[in-house]
Amino acid sequence: MYIRTLARTGGAWESLDVLGGPAAGPVAFGGDLGPQSLLAAYRRGLYPFPAATAEQRIVNELLYEADVEAGVVKTLPGDEPFSIAWCSPDPRPVIPVGQARLQRSLRRQLRHTPDWTTTADLCFERVVRRCRAGRAEQWLTDDLLRGLCVLHELGHAHSVEVWEGDELIGGTFGVRIGRVFSADSQFTLRSGAGKTAVADLTRRFAAAGGLAVDVQRDGDHVRLLGARPTPRARYLALLTGPDTARPLPTERLPARRLAG
Structure with missing residues (x-):
């Protein structure tokens, strides 16, 4: 079909x-x-x-x-x-992986929460379902969820999870196009967990040879993470650049490493 x-x-x-x-x-x-x-x-x-x-x-x-x-x-x-x-907004909010940042208060929080860890691609569908739970605008429809899950199975869509012990408390997901990652949404069940997921995504994507994380919709919350308005023409050029990226690291890592 x-x-x-x-x-x-x-x-x-x-x-x-x-x-x-x-x-x-x-x-x-x-x-x-x-x-x-x-x-x-x-x-x-x-x-x-x-x-x-x-x-x-x-x-x-x-x-x-x-x-x-x-x-x-x-x-x-x-x-x-x-x-x-x-x-395709013009300009587009994009976080260059080397310029991602966390607020001082969140860095302090991460240093004092040793039981927070992060993973990637451990439970993609669960993250997507969490991202749409309770939203007034249900743009994450069943059809879109099914299509994204197939893209995940094919290796094009990825998730990052934030854990407090064994409890999933935050996450983000999106689609990778070469050296650009387009992050669709995030969720948070603990203060700062969603921002931690995005920061972790930029760190993992940088390790995989990625250049930028596109956060699609502009706002103060993504500006605080380092997003900058990028002209559409420049964003499209990033998508057509050479694909030299490596697989996204998926291992469980301490979230406090992001506070360094």
Whole structure:
């Protein structure tokens, strides 16, 4: 099924003008959330924002129908054109792996919590489900979850987990494109655990030869972690650079090492 879908949409992805798309809001609508489509989108600098309900699809149509008709926002082959929005903000918040940082208060906290540890790829689906639990906007739909889990099985999607003893207290996940990691979401059950997961991701990704972690949506919380607005053209160039990255380290490590 996924191979047929890719054959149907592959040309559309390749011809999509992401660089010339709107700086804010969707660049395109349509397509599907199968693993091949997801991978093609991330390689083009896009991430999905599905509408979880019929009401949300109607809102998308009301807001963007004129832009679609004018060709400002593109459409991809699919059964429901306003059910999946594909976004590529310009500028994009990106953390260069060598410039990631933690607030002083969190560094102090990590030094005094010796039972916090981190892992990678230990429980990917569990992290994704935790990231969508209790969210008002259920953009992590079942279809998206299934597609991401297949990407994880294929080695393209990864998670980082933060543990307090044997309890999972924080995590983040996303998709790796060569030397760029696009982090989709995070969750925290203890103060600072989500930020610790992102910081750990940057450290592990640096060890794997990665250059940058894209955190997709800007805000004060990601600026505190070292994210900087990056022009879309520069971000897209990072995606097409040579892929010399190595496998992501997955071993269990003490979280306090991040406070050094």
